[in-house]
Amino acid sequence: MKYTERCQDDKTRKHGRIESLKAHDLNDKRIIFLFFYFSFLVCIVNSIRISAIFIFVLYQAYYFFNPATKWWGTHIPDIRFSFYIVLTLLIICAYKWSSLKENKIHKVPQFWFLYIMVLLYALVTPSAVFPDRQIMALDYLVTVAILVTVVYKLVRTERELDYILWGYMVFAGYLGYYVSQFGRTSSGRFQGAGMVDSPDANGVAAAIAPALVLCLYYFWVNPKFLNRVILTILGAFMANALVQLGSRGAFLGVAVSVSGFLYYLYFSKMRKKNQRMSVVFLTIFGLIGAVSVTDSAFWQRMTTMLTQSQNMEQTTTETGATRFKFWAGAWDMAKDHPFGKGSSAFIFYSPVYVPESVATGASRNRAVHSTWFEALTEIGYLGLLMLIGVVYYSLITSRRAAKRLKEQNKLPQYYKVIAIQCAFLGFIVTMTFLNRLRGEMLYWCILYCSIAYNLFYLKAEAAEKNADMENVQPKQGVTKASISTRRSIEAAKK
Template identity: 40%
Template sequence: MLTIVLFYLTYLGGIAASLVRYPVLAFVTYQAVYFYNPNERWWSASIPALSYSFFTVVVMGLVFIFHIKSTNKNKLLQIPQFRWAYALVACFAFSYFWSPYPGGHAYAVETFVKLMIIISIAYKLCDTPQKLTWVLWGHLYGSWYIAYLAFQVGRNSGNRVQGIGTVDSPDANGIAAAIAPSIALALYFIWQSKTLWLKFAAAICAVFVANALILINSRGAILGVGVSVFYLFFVMYFSKVRSTRQKGFVILMLISGLAGGLKLADDSFIERIESMFVSKKEIDFTQESGATRFLFWKYAFDMAKDYPFGAGARAFVFYSPSYIPLDVGTGASRNRAVHSTWMEVLTEAGFIGSFCFVMMLWTTYKTLTQCEKKFKLEGDIKNYYLIIVIKACLICFMVSMTFLNRLRAEILYWMVLYSACLYNIYILKNHSEIEKPVDETKLPEPQDKASENLTFK
C-alpha cells in the first residue's frame, strides 16, 4: 500500500507540477515511471492498467509545445553527441535489409527512435543548473526505489535477485548496471548538498543501492562502481581544484564505504567477485561460464566481417551457432547473446554504426572536458566536481555495458543527455551571451566630465 501511495504522489505530483510551473519535471516523472515500472510490479493489480510512461511522454510533448519559444533556444544539432546518436540510429535502421528478424528489428528501431525523441525533448526542457539538479535527483530517486525493491524481495533466484528490472533492463545484470552510476551521484550530493536532509537522503540512497548491488551479485556492475569511484576519489584527492577538508571527506567516505561493504558482503558475493580473478589454468571452455563469453566477442567480429553494415537486432543470437565452435560451451542453447555492447553494436549496426557509437561517447567525454576546463579556470569547485561525477557515472556504465548488451539502454542515453545539458548551459549559452552585440544607444550617459575619466584597475 505504501508503495502505491508513493507512486501516485510521485506520478500525479510530477505531472501537475510540470503542467503548472516546471516543465522539466515531466521528464523527472518519466524517470520515476521508468524505475517504478508499475505494470510489471506485484502491486499492478491495485492500480489502473494504463501506459503510464506513454502518458508521461505525451505530457513532455505538451509542455514542450507550450514553452516552444524558450525551448527552441536549445538547439539539438549544436550538440555533437546528439548528431552522432542520430547517425547511430540511422545505421541501426539501415541494417534492416540484412536482419534475420525483420519484425523484431523494426520494433527495436521504433523503440530506439522513441528513446531519442524523449531524450531530445528532455534536453529542450532542461536548460538551467537547477533543472539539471532535479533531473539528477530523479535518477537517484529511481535507483533508490529499485534498491528498496531488492531489499524487500531478497535473493529469490539462487544467489541473485530477479524480477525487479525495468522494461529495457528486465534481468539482474541489466538493472544492476542501471542503478550502479547512482553511487557516484549520491557521493556528490552527500558532499555538496547545502541542507542536512538532502545529505541524509543521498546517504540513504547510497546505502540502499550498495546493498542492492551486493544482493544482485552482478560482477560487471560492481566492477563499474569500483572503477568509477576510484576515478572520483583519485581526482578529489589529488586535484589542485579542491576545497578545505576535501581530502578528509575522501578518506571518510573511503573508510565508510569499505566498512559498509564488509558489513553487507556475504560469502555468496565474495565468491562471485573472486570468480572474476580465476586463473587461465582453471578455465574450462567446454563448459558455459563467464569466461567463455570473452570468446563470443571474437566470433562476433568474425560475423561482422560477413555483415559489415550490421544484421539488425539480436543478429548474433540468430547467427551464433554458425560462428561458435561446437567444442565451446554455450549452456542449454547454441543461440547466445554476445554479452558486450561494443560487439552488439558491431553485429547489429555494422562498422559505420560502431564508429558513430564510439564518436557519440567520445564527444560526450569531450564536451564534459570543455566544461571541466571552464570551471577549473574559474575556480568553481562545485560545478567542477559535478562534471567529474558525471564522467564517473559514464565510466561506470561503460564498464558495466562492456559485459552486457546495452546498445538501446535508457540509462546510457541519460548520460549523454546530462553531458548535453551541461554543455548547453555552461558553454553554448555563455558563448551566445558573450557574442551578443551591445546596443550602444542604451548605454547610460555619464553624469559629469569626471566620470568619463574614471578607470578601474
C-alpha cells in the first residue's frame, strides 16, 4: 500500500513539474510574442510620428529576430516581412524624392564601387558553377544595394543616424540575450538560431561584434544614468553571447575596434575634462567584465588561432591554420578563372586547388574563409578591386567627416564618427577570416560611414559654400553698380 502511494506521489510530482514547465514555456512564448509585435508597433508608430527611418529600424529588428530559426517562430505568421519592409522604404523614398535631393548619391564614392560590384555579379551569372545559388546571391546583392541607397537618402539629421545605431544595438543585444539563454549547444559553442545570411555561429558573432564599440561610445558620451544602465545590459548580453559563440575572427574584431576607440579617446588632442581618467576607468571596467563572462573553454579556443589542431586546421606538410592553405588555393584558382565563377565557386573548386595533404575534415568541398578571397573567386580580380574600393572609400570619407568635426570642435559628433570607423575596422578584421560578402553587416557599416560623411562633411561643405555665396554676391553687386555709375559720369563729361 505504501509502495502504491509512493508511486502515485512520484507521478503527481512529475506531472506537476511537467505542468510547471509547460506554464513557464507558455509564459516565455507570450513574452516573446508580445516583444516581437511590440517592436513592430513601436517602429511603425514612430515612423509616422517622428521619422520614416524607423521603418529601417524595423528591418534591423526583423533581421535579428529571424523567427524561422527561433523556438517561438511557430507562433509568428509565415510572411516575407523583410520584403514588405524594403518595399515600404522604397515607396516612401520615391514619394519624398524631391525633398531628399540634398542627400546626393553621386558624391559618395563607395556607392559607385558597390554598384559596379553588383554589376559584376550579374555579368558572371552565365558562367556560375551553381546557377541557383548565383541567382539567390545576385538577388540579395541587388536588394541590399537598393536598401543602402534608400536609407542613405532618407537620413537627413544626426538624430536619425542615432535612431538606426540604437536600433542596431538594441536588437543585437536581444540576440545576445537569446544566445545567452542556451549557452554552448554543440562542439563547445552555440549553434543555430542565426539570421538569414548568418545561420552559423561565426556569422552571428560577426553581426553582433561591431555593436560593442558603439555601446561603448554611447555609454561614454551619454551622462544619463538610465541610458548607461541599458547600454551596460546590452553590452553584457552581447559580450556573453560572443563567448558562447566562440568565433575567433569576431574576438579579433572586437579587440581591434574597442582598443582602437579607447586609444583615440586617450591620446586624441580633442578631449573634454577628465577624459583620460574616464578612459582608465572604462578600461578597468571592461577588463573586469571580460574576466566575468569568459571561461577557460573560451580562452582555450582563442589560443588555437594560429596553431594546429587534430581536425580541420592540421596539415601534414607545414604548420599554420588551414585557412591559409585555402587562401593560397583561392589565389591559384583566380589565375585559372580571372573573372570568377559565381556564388560559392571555391566550394566547388576547392578539391582541385587545396592540396590533398591538407586535412579538411569530412568533406573536400570547403569555403574559403575570407571575404577578400570570396570576392576573388566569385567575381574575379576586378570584383576584388571593387570590394577594396568600397572599404577604402568608406574609411576615407568617414575620416574626412571626422577631420571636419575636429576643425569645428564638435566633440560628441567627432567621437561618434570615430566609433563608427572603429566598428567598421573591427568588422573588416572579422570578415578577413569569414565569408561575409553577402552579410548584411558589411553593408550596414558602409551605410553608417556614408551617412556620417553626408551629415558631417558634405552638408557642412554645402552650407559653407552657400554662406560664401551670400557674402560674395552683395559685394559683386556693389562693384558692378559703382563701375556702371563711374562709366556714366565719364560719358557725361565727354
